[in-house]
Amino acid sequence: MDPQDLLRGLHTKNDSKIVLLVGDGLGGLPQQPGGKTELETAATPNLDKLAKEGVLGSSIPVFPGISPGSGPGHLGLFGYDPIKYLIGRGALEATGIGFELQPGDVAIRANFCTLDADGKISDRRAGRIPTEESAPLAIKLREVSIPGIELFVEPVKEHRFVIVLRGEGLEDDVDDTDPQATGVPPLTPTANTPGSKKTAEVCREFLKQAFELLKDEKKANGCTLRGIAAKPSLPSYEEVYGLKAAAIAVYPMYKGLARLVGMDIVGDAKTLDEQMEVLKENWDKYDFFFIHFKYTDSTGEDGNFEAKTKRTEELDTCVPKIMELGPAVFICTGDHSTPAMLASHSWHPVPTLLWAENCRTDPCEAFGEAECLKGGLGQFEAKFLMSLALANAGRLGKFGA
Structure with a gap:
């Protein structure tokens, strides 16, 4: 009981x-x-x-x-x-900063990270980059554009930021891309159910564009996605x-x-x-x-x-x-x-x-x-x-x- x-x-x-x-x-x-x-x-x-x-x-x-x-x-x-x-971490982070999630939204907790020359993670939290440095980078990622998706990117604190996806046919059963280790590359967003395939595709496209926007940064030249979640x-x-x-x-x-x-x-x-x-x-x-x-x-x-x-x-x-x-x-x-x-x-x-x-x-x-x-x-x-x-x-x- x-x-x-x-x-x-x-x-x-x-x-x-x-x-x-x-x-x-x-x-x-x-x-x-x-x-x-x-x-x-x-x-x-x-x-x-x-x-x-x-x-x-x-x-x-x-x-x-x-x-x-x-x-x-x-x-x-x-x-x-x-x-x-x-409850996925993305929904927690989004709600925590006061973002009003709507039914059908998918929220993602994202971390800035540091990638070495081989694309492997050398620091999972970008040296715990201070908020005053990370917030402008999160705002920069608002330049990412994906057809059919309304995209929100919000700074949170230090290396953390939030992504909210809004659009038709989005489900939240997608694996994290943080390997929880250094010396390896970020994982690829992978759907665990047929209904989550579109979300995984959107996440892959987001990361592709985000890495391009961040490639010249010293600390935060990459990011990982965690806790992909709908509103509970x-x-x-x-x-x-x-x-x-x-x-x-x-x-x-x-x-x-x-x-x-x-x-x-x-x-x-x-x-x-x-x-x-x-x-x-x-x-x-x-x-x-x-x-x-x-x-x-x-x-x-x-x-x-x-x-x-x-x-x-x-x-x-x-x-x-x-x-x-x-x-x-x-x-x-x-x-x-x-x-x-x-x-x-x-x-x-x-x-x-x-x-x-x-x-x-x-x-x-x-x-x-x-x-x-x-x-x-x-x-x-x-x-x-x-x-x-x-x-x-x-x-x-x-x-x-």
């Missing part, structure tokens, strides 16, 4: 507040056997204090052994079965949980995820301190707050253990500002693990901390992977996190007679 079907009939109203703080890619691995992970190495006195007062566990984003993308990882945290609700339809937070929800995120993709489940996007924060100001300003207006912190993931993907540790410490600094507002429930977790030693998303369960005034505590002394394995929440599927949050906030009625 989908837990949302049950929660629709059980949720109740009160004045309690729930805060979900997501350190993207929070989980990690030690650099050597018997060592500490990034989270365990980091000095996190505020999270450690709440770990002693609350309860810990390890969440499984999708399914044991599966390394999730950020989309499925967050959907699980939001209580949506990530296997049932498949999901039930809202208000409908399923009875919560008026707000999202405080910096990156468009996470704003898009939140918007798709009916959250309001509040503020225009660029830093963690600014996110805390937005939280304080909107505290009386919402029941639920999703706060997203990206940099524990990006440093992990860069393979930089020390940098991820420092970013984890930065995340810890915002906790007192949240707690002084008086949430009934505070949760800190990640959408997936991104160990620096792997420099990629991984399948490892994600450390999770739940603090509430009436939660059943456990003997754990600090917030880290090893302690979470001993925690009272045990290992659980991420899609059940919202029912735990609602219960601890006194927002769930009794099931059955």
Whole structure:
């Protein structure tokens, strides 16, 4: 049974507040056997204090052994079965920047990349080209023209941009062109169904023209396509949980995820301190707050253990500002693990901390992977996190007679 079907009939109203703080890619691995992970190495006195007062566990984003993308990882945290609700990254990015997708549109998340003289990828993110350099290049790609297709190209952030295709006969089952590796050329857009052949052809033509337009660039002389997707339809937070929800995120993709489940996007924060100001300003207006912190993931993907540790410490600094507002429930977790030693998303369960005034505590002394394995929440599927949050906030009625 989908837990949302049950929660629709059980949720109740009160004045309690729930805060979900997501350190993207929070989980990690030690650099050597018997060592500490990034989270365990980091000095996190505020999270450690709440770990002693609350309860810990390890969440499984999708399914044991599966390394999730950020989309499925967050959907699980939001209580949506990530296997049932498949959302392409393109739709997330487009929605995140406020692009109004129409039925039949196909949205694509694109990355600028660096190609060597042989046409092989030497940097999948074009050296994380700054936005002020990448945005004009995305706008330049609006020169691409494909008969019968209305084409939208929108800058996003750093190496990312969005493409939206609008026209007759477009379907979204087309493979990504990012090989997820360097030293190899970009892949060719390939349709997986007969109905997606036209979309694949359009993507091939777009790339042909785009590479010609970018050929003289030093950093971003190529691009890859990811998450080719149509507009999805999901039930809202208000409908399923009875919560008026707000999202405080910096990156468009996470704003898009939140918007798709009916959250309001509040503020225009660029830093963690600014996110805390937005939280304080909107505290009386919402029941639920999703706060997203990206940099524990990006440093992990860069393979930089020390940098991820420092970013984890930065995340810890915002906790007192949240707690002084008086949430009934505070949760800190990640959408997936991104160990620096792997420099990629991984399948490892994600450390999770739940603090509430009436939660059943456990003997754990600090917030880290090893302690979470001993925690009272045990290992659980991420899609059940919202029912735990609602219960601890006194927002769930009794099931059955």
